[in-house]
Amino acid sequence: MVSEFGSGEYAKLARLCQPMAMRFMPTLTEQILARAAGKSQVAPGEIVVIEPDVILSHDNSAAIADIFAQLPHKRVKYPERLAITLDHAAPPPRPKHARNHAKIREFARVQGIKQFYEVGRGICHQVLCEEGIVGPGMTLLGADSHSPHYGWLGAFGAGIGRSEVAALWATGQLWLRVPETLRINLAGSLRRGVTSKDLALALIGELGADGAAYMAVEFAGESLANMTADSRAALTNMMAEMGAKSACMPPDDTTWRWLGDALARARPQDGQQRLELFAANALYPAADAQVAREHTIDLSEVEPLVACPHATDNVLPLSEVAGRRVDVGFIGTCTNGRLEDLAAAAAIVSGRKLRRRLLVIPASSLALRDAAEAGYLTTLLEAGAVIGTPGCGPCMGISMGVLAPGEVCISSANRNFRGRMGEPSAEIYLANPAVVAASCVAGELTHPADL
Amino acid sequence: MTKTIHRVWKYGDNINTDVIFPGKYTYTINHDPAQLARHALEDLDPAFAAQAQTGDVIVAGRNFGNGSSREQAVTCLVQAGLRAVIAHSFARIYFRNAINNGLLAIECPPVVDCVETGETLAIDTTAHEIHADGRVFAFAPLPVAVQAILDAGGIVPWLSAQV
Numbered sequence: 323m324v325s326e327f328g329s330g331e332y333a334k335l336a337r338l339c340q341p342m343a344m345r346f347m348p349t350l351t352e353q354i355l356a357r358a359a360g361k362s363q364v365a366p367g368e369i370v371v372i373e374p375d376v377i378l379s380h381d382n383s384a385a386i387a388d389i390f391a392q393l394p395h396k397r398v399k400y401p402e403r404l405a406i407t408l409d410h411a412a413p414p415p416r417p418k419h420a421r422n423h424a425k426i427r428e429f430a431r432v433q434g435i436k437q438f439y440e441v442g443r444g445i446c447h448q449v450l451c452e453e454g455i456v457g458p459g460m461t462l463l464g465a466d467s468h469s470p471h472y473g474w475l476g477a478f479g480a481g482i483g484r485s486e487v488a489a490l491w492a493t494g495q496l497w498l499r500v501p502e503t504l505r506i507n508l509a510g511s512l513r514r515g516v517t518s519k520d521l522a523l524a525l526i527g528e529l530g531a532d533g534a535a536y537m538a539v540e541f542a543g544e545s546l547a548n549m550t551a552d553s554r555a556a557l558t559n560m561m562a563e564m565g566a567k568s569a570c571m572p573p574d575d576t577t578w579r580w581l582g583d584a585l586a587r588a589r590p591q592d593g594q595q596r597l598e599l600f601a602a603n604a605l606y607p608a609a610d611a612q613v614a615r616e617h618t619i620d621l622s623e624v625e626p627l628v629a630c631p632h633a634t635d636n637v638l639p640l641s642e643v644a645g646r647r648v649d650v651g652f653i654g655t656c657t658n659g660r661l662e663d664l665a666a667a668a669a670i671v672s673g674r675k676l677r678r679r680l681l682v683i684p685a686s687s688l689a690l691r692d693a694a695e696a697g698y699l700t701t702l703l704e705a706g707a708v709i710g711t712p713g714c715g716p717c718m719g720i721s722m723g724v725l726a727p728g729e730v731c732i733s734s735a736n737r738n739f740r741g742r743m744g745e746p747s748a749e750i751y752l753a754n755p756a757v758v759a760a761s762c763v764a765g766e767l768t769h770p771a772d773l
Numbered sequence: 774m775t776k777t778i779h780r781v782w783k784y785g786d787n788i789n790t791d792v793i794f795p796g797k798y799t800y801t802i803n804h805d806p807a808q809l810a811r812h813a814l815e816d817l818d819p820a821f822a823a824q825a826q827t828g829d830v831i832v833a834g835r836n837f838g839n840g841s842s843r844e845q846a847v848t849c850l851v852q853a854g855l856r857a858v859i860a861h862s863f864a865r866i867y868f869r870n871a872i873n874n875g876l877l878a879i880e881c882p883p884v885v886d887c888v889e890t891g892e893t894l895a896i897d898t899t900a901h902e903i904h905a906d907g908r909v910f911a912f913a914p915l916p917v918a919v920q921a922i923l924d925a926g927g928i929v930p931w932l933s934a935q936v
Contacts, residue, residue, distance in 0.1 A: 369916055369918060369919070381799075381800050382799070382800065382843075384800070384803075385800070385803040385804070388803065388804060389929060392929050392933070393929060393932060393933060394933055394936045395936070410799070410800065411800050416801070418800070418801045419800055419801070422800050465842055466842055467840065467841050467842040467866055481842045481866050482842065482866060482869060483842055483843075483844040483847075483866060483869060483870040483873060484842075484843075484844045485844060485870070485873040485874065485927065485928045485929060486869065486873060486928060488929070489928050489929075489932050492932065493932070497918065497919070499916075531787050531836055531839055532787075532835055532836035532839065532862060532864070535836060535862060535864065535865065536865050565836060565839060565864060565865070567865055633787060635787075718791075718796030718797070718799065718841070719791075719795065719796045719797040720796065720797055720799070720800065724797070737789075737791070737840060737841075739789045739791035739792060739840060740791065740792055740816050740817075741791050741792060741795050741796075741797075741815075741816035742791045742796060744795075744796075744797050746795075746816040
């Protein structure tokens with residue numbers, strides 16, 4: 323039986339849910355979800371069933387395959403929609419991690435998963451953008467909490483758990499609650515030395531770790547036009563730390579230029595065709611779209627900030643914590659491991675020697691290659707930094723650079739929870755990459771301008 | 774009769790997935806029940822894994838389970854015997870993961886300030902009530918379709934039954 327939700331296993335489930343009142347000024351998120359659900363419009367609170375364009379998983383694919391094996395479905399419904407990267411424990415630090423990777427390679431081979439990316443290619447969110455897998459107006463559900471990342475391209479991305487990814491592999495479908503929207507208006511311009519990481523920390527510090535819980539964040543305002551592609555990705559990525567289900571912004575010239583370059587590099591055969599498909603698929607929020615909440619922030623008032631141990635919303639101005647002890651620095655992750663971040667670090671350490679260890683892990687092999695070409699790696703190495711294999715590194719405490727008891731780390735990553743980098747007595751401060759680099763030069767938390 | 778009595782473990786706001794189930798185990802401990810239970814709340818409260826009993830519940834503040842999508846942050850509690858988490862609010866991925874593994878995740882802000890560790894409360898899943906501190910607190914039922922997944926014991930048994 324075919325209903326408006328299709329004929330899959332979720333059709334019965336979806337029919338049980340009553341649509342809410344009609345709305346006529348849809349947000350970007352509502353438009354994307356309405357189209358994905360095959361409906362003319364959707365309203366916050368409504369439960370819809372969608373078939374996401376992309377289903378993301380990474381090192382957790384081995385465990386997901388175990389769950390998938392418990393289901394009666396033997397084949398992946400839409401193998402062409404899966405995207406799998408090996409990034410979270412890469413290269414594998416222990417035999418168990420290596421066995422996971424071997425199992426995932428075998429699963430990808432047997433199920434015919436072509437969008438499979440090996441150890442060293444980079445972090446899922448960066449790789450899927452670089453490969454032109456996700457574009458404006460598309461939907462992605464991923465077994466990774468930083469899946470709101472894709473909103474920088476005008477796409478809908480949300481994190482889910484392993485069992486739901488197994489269910490998606492089996493049926494291609496999943497239920498979602500249409501989120502209320504928090505619109506964040508960006509006014510004014512960031513000052514020199516202040517980045518979108520500081521903007522994200524300012525928002526999280528002000529609104530709290532659950533400031534956008536269950537909500538879609540949509541960024542708006544003329545200031546967006548001045549923000550680089552790399553900075554945008556850091557911003558939507560970090561909204562996971564504010565509890566957001568998804569975070570997005572409308573595509574503009576910067577988006578299209580970036581996608582054009584990425585597709586030309588990744589898909590020389592059909593990149594132009596895919597760019598045209600992306601353009602046809604793109605959606606934009608209605609002018610004066612109705613939102614549940616609105617927040618305006620003046621970018622010119624944002625200063626360099628630090629999230630102090632052990633919470634992402636424990637945010638203080640860098641000026642208040644300058645001088646605190648630092649043992650080690652980490653620049654990398656899906657939040658701040660892109661070319662722009664490596665460039666900022668190189669500019670700080672150029673001609674200087676590091677007083678503290680600094681581990682630099684580019685977000686992808688392309689970021690690594692471009693940083694090598696631009697000379698950033700040479701600059702970082704001459705200052706005394708260490709370069710790691712593109713991937714997640716020590717972000718979640720598994721590989722390459724975990725902390726010793728009592729150590730203090732200044733990091734460009736996204737989480738500073740107790741035990742996050744492997745050792746519960748260690749302390750993690752989060753900041754923008756230039757602050758991380760400056761602190762490793764000075765040997766204590768330091769504003770780059772004070773070097 | 775759906776009213777059941779439970780012993781309480783009480784925690785605060787923003788109990789994140791890293792302190793519920795440390796990331797360093799994420800790809801090496803996946804399904805083994807004993808190992809999952811042993812590391813539950815390892816970096817928050819070592820007494821929990823040692824003393825938790827079948828049927829216990831956690832009562833916590835805002836944003837329970839924020840952070841990673843790792844599902845072991847739910848299954849480690851299930852394997853430790855936990856029946857429910859009652860919180861002021863949940864992080865959204867954690868809420869979904871709880872439903873998908875048959876763990877009751879109940880949003881009921883007023884009950885949070887009324888009980889402490891070691892005390893007991895009762896949950897009535899039919900009347901959607903929590904009885905604690907001599908009072909009765911109502912909580913909202915799940916959407917019917919989502920309740921069906923929880924009632925089946927999680928998304929794997931639910932989906933298996935649909936085919």
